Structures are given as C-alpha cells and as structure tokens.
Amino acid sequence: MRRLLLAGLVPLAVASAIAIPSYSQPAAALERPVAAPTPNRFANEGSGLQTAVFAGGCFWGVEAVFSHVNGVKSAVSGYHGGNAATATYERTNTGVTGHAEAVRVVYDPKIVRYDQLLQIFFSVTADPTLRNRQGPDRGSQYRAALVPMNAEQRRVAAAYLKQMQASGKWSSPIVTEIESYRKFYDAEDYHQDFMVKNPRHRYILRWDKPKIAALKQMYPSHYRSTFVRN
Numbered sequence: 006m007r008r009l010l011l012a013g014l015v016p017l018a019v020a021s022a023i024a025i026p027s028y029s030q031p032a033a034a035l036e037r038p039v040a041a042p043t044p045n046r047f048a049n050e051g052s053g054l055q056t057a058v059f060a061g062g063c064f065w066g067v068e069a070v071f072s073h074v075n076g077v078k079s080a081v082s083g084y085h086g087g088n089a090a091t092a093t094y095e096r097t098n099t100g101v102t103g104h105a106e107a108v109r110v111v112y113d114p115k116i117v118r119y120d121q122l123l124q125i126f127f128s129v130t131a132d133p134t135l136r137n138r139q140g141p142d143r144g145s146q147y148r149a150a151l152v153p154m155n156a157e158q159r160r161v162a163a164a165y166l167k168q169m170q171a172s173g174k175w176s177s178p179i180v181t182e183i184e185s186y187r188k189f190y191d192a193e194d195y196h197q198d199f200m201v202k203n204p205r206h207r208y209i210l211r212w213d214k215p216k217i218a219a220l221k222q223m224y225p226s227h228y229r230s231t232f233v234r235n
Contacts, residue, residue: 007099038219041127042172042186046164048157056115057122058085058152062103062139063145067108068228069200070130070220075215075229076158077171081109082192082199085152085184090191100144104115107152109189117227123151123165125227127181129219134177148182159183184232201232 061067064082071080084092087104091097097104112122128134131149139147151166153159162183170179191197200209200217221228 015059029084034050038216038223038224039127039132039174040224041124042168044124044161044165045168046120046161048161050059050114050119050157052115054111055158057112057119057120057158058132058154058186059110059122059126060107060148060150060152060184061126062106062147062149063104063142063176063212064106064108064192064196065131065199065209066140066216067106067126068198068231069170069209070125070211070216071108071110072111072198072201073217073220073229073231073234074117074122074125075227076113077232077233078111078113079109079235080111081235082108082196084146084190084192085150086187087094087190089188089190094193094196097146098144098217099145102146104146104190105148105150106192107150107189109160109196119155120161120165123162123222125167125220128223129216131181132183133166133179136173136180150184150212151181152184152186154186176232197235198232201234 059067068080068082071077071176084097084104085107087102091102092104096102110122131139133149135149137148138142139149151162153162164181166181200213203209
C-alpha cells in the first residue's frame with residue numbers, strides 16, 4: 006500500500022507495517038475518470054440526513070472526493086466488515102481479516118442524493134471492473150463495494166450496477182458488489198482528513214489529487230472547493 010513518508014506522521018510500529026507501493030505500474034493501471042451514466046433511478050430518501058458506506062480502494066482518496074461534494078456533512082475513513090479485534094490498519098493490511106477500507110458518508114439528500122453519490126463514486130473514485138484492487142493497491146481490503154444502509158439504497162445501488170453494466174462505458178465486466186452492512190470501525194486518527202493534512206504526500210499527488218480535479222471538471226455543480234473536515 007501507500008507508504009507514509011512524512012517524518013513523525015505515524016508511530017514507528019505502524020510505519021514499519023506499511024508496505025511500499027509500486028510506482029512502476031503501467032499506464033493502464035492508472036485510475037482514469039469515466040463518465041458514469043446518469044442514474045435512471047433516483048433515490049427517494051426524504052429530508053433528513055442520510056448515511057452511506059463506500060469501499061473503493063485506499064480510503065484516503067475516497068474520503069477526499071466525498072469531502073469535496075456539496076451536501077456531504079462528513080466523510081470518515083474506516084474498516085467495514087470483519088470484527089473489532091482486527092479493525093486496525095496493521096491487521097486489515099494483511100488482507101485476511103475480511104475488512105474493506107471504506108468511508109462512511111453522511112449527506113443531505115436535499116442537496117445530493119444517493120444515486121448522485123454513486124455516479125460520482127464510479128466516475129472519479131473507483132474502477133468497478135477491478136476485483137480486490139484499486140490503483141497500486143492489491144488485496145481484498147481494497148475491494149470496491151457498495152454497503153447500503155437501508156432498503157432504498159440497496160434498490161438504487163442494484164439498479165445502478167445493472168445500468169452501468171449495460172451502458173458500455175467500461176470494456177470489462179462490472180465486478181463491484183453490494184455487501185450487507187455489518188459494522189463500521191473508524192480508522193486511526195492519522196488516516197482521517199489525510200489529503201488536507203498532507204497535500205504534498207507523493208501518494209496523494211499521484212493517485213488522489215487527480216480525482217479531485219476530475220470531480221471539479223466533471224461535476225462542477227456538485228463540487229465544493231472547501232474540504233469538510235471530520
């Protein structure tokens with residue numbers, strides 16, 4: 006996975022457990038933006054704040070994108086699935102705990118609906134054709150998955166995955182799956198708001214800053230220049 010290069014950023018025991026990513030990936034491995042189809046099923050979510058969970062590779066970039074979306078009130082990096090005993094970076098990074106790096110998003114559906122969040126997610130954040138990997142990161146903990154928090158989100162997510170498959174936007178099959186919500190565990194403090202705290206980190210510059218630029222270009226009405234902090 007990404008390497009934490011900033012001196013003193015994390016404890017030595019944590020830093021020593023973080024693998025050095027490969028930066029010699031071929032160009033085809035880069036996460037290119039894709040104009041995901043406009044959802045043909047809108048989410049009917051009422052007027053109160055809603056919560057959704059998205060897994061799409063390294064949670065730094067997923068959190069950063071949603072933190073720049075109008076209507077998002079918070080975006081928290083964490084681990085979905087598995088159990089509490091292994092919900093740490095060191096343990097989940099082994100890829101055998103059952104967790105996925107994920108982000109819990111709280112949003113106002115009067116400003117941005119769940120179906121619109123799905124479109125943004127698959128356009129600029131996660132490649133839905135990759136199984137157990139995203140960008141330079143490999144392992145089941147980096148799988149792309151949708152975790153609906155209610156029946157309406159599940160219906161909208163299922164319909165959108167089918168719509169994506171039929172759209173022809175991607176040359177490979179859609180492999181992103183819907184997972185039932187189990188438990189979300191907040192990640193360690195040093196992972197929260199990582200992009201805004203470490204804007205010159207080389208992983209951020211190569212893999213995540215382009216996602217924010219794509220969000221601004223492709224969805225200007227949804228883009229917010231300020232970063233919603235946890």
